[in-house]
Amino acid sequence: MGATVSQLWAPKLIIVGFPGFPLSGKTSIAYKLMGKPGPVPRRTGIADIPLHEIFQGNQQFNFCEYSGHEKIRCLWRRFLWNFDAVVFVIDCTDRESLPEVKQDFLNTVLRDCGTSEHPVLVFANKQDCPKAMSVDELIDYLCVQEDLEEDVKKTRPFVGEGLAEGLEWVRQAVRAHPIEHRPSGACTLKLGPLPAADADELHQRKSSIATVSFAAIDVANMAEHPSFTLAGLLAAGGTAGYMRTRSTPSLVAGLGLGVSYAYAGYLLKNNKDYGSELALANSVLLTGSAVPRIIKTGGRAPVPIALGAVGALATYYYQKKFREFRYGV
Secondary structure (H helix, E strand, O other), X not given: OHHHHHHHOOOOOEEEEEOEOOOOOHHHHHHHHHOOOOOOOOOOOOOOOOEEEEEEOOEEEEEEEOOOOHHHHOOHHHOHHHOOEEEEEEEOOOHHHHXXXXXXXXXXXXXXXXXXXXXXXXXXXXXXXOOOOOHHHHHHHHOOHHHEOHHHHHHOXXXXXXXXXXXXXXXXXXXHOOHHHOOOOOOOEEEEEOOOOOHHHHHHHHOOOOOOOOOHHHHHHHHHHHHHHHHHHHHHHHHHHHHHHOOHHHHHHHHHHHHHHHHHHHHXXXXXXXXXXXXXXXXXXXXXXXXXXXXXXXXXXXXXXXXXXXXXXXXXXXHHHHHHHHHOO
């Protein structure tokens, strides 16, 4: 009973996008925030999006960790704007990748989230390593001085600020400027240093991490447009069949398959792998329903032939995507 009452008065859940380049220390940071002891488990794929539930007092944060693989980074902008805040992790010891970090941070994270007035917290990670770029150097390198909040510019006591302070800053920024009430044209940005999160172990593993085939998120991006295109074709085909024959089943079949493909595209767009299963089943159904009509007319009916061809191509396409979803090949 007490737990139920306390949930009624609990602050609103804050959902945070958590991107960063590979081996920047995202998972280590999340595990420290969750208070999990022991070594950080090795990631086995680049398309999965771990969800970390983090509590600070009675405030709950859900951190959605996004891979920094080059095939994933181009898709950050499709998702990050939808979060309450963004926490971006930078490995200050990896100077070779900093040009790419700067490009993706300015062009994707800061630009897209800035126009959506999302608070952006940057963790300058591994500050206790001798070769790490300092926070002041990082601010100058990223050219974000004008985007920093005025009070952060004045104080800038970054050394010593840790994870708890960063979470508290995110909480206050989100509460001060809810999405529906945030002023336009203002991007809230803060940078803070962190100690090395298992830096030696991560650098040792860096050369041995295997390249994993990319699947789900890029598939979602690729499959969105074909799905809706097929939906339009099938709905139009069903409507044309009805106008020609006044056959209600043809209208229902066309519109039904169209809606099914649209729904499959929606599922794929939102990274639901069973969308490929639905699309594959629809494709097989479409092909199977067209074949008897083609046989009956001796191959002289253009509409069944066209729908059968579309179904066959869609079957091949979605079978391939289904294999990528399910097996990563």
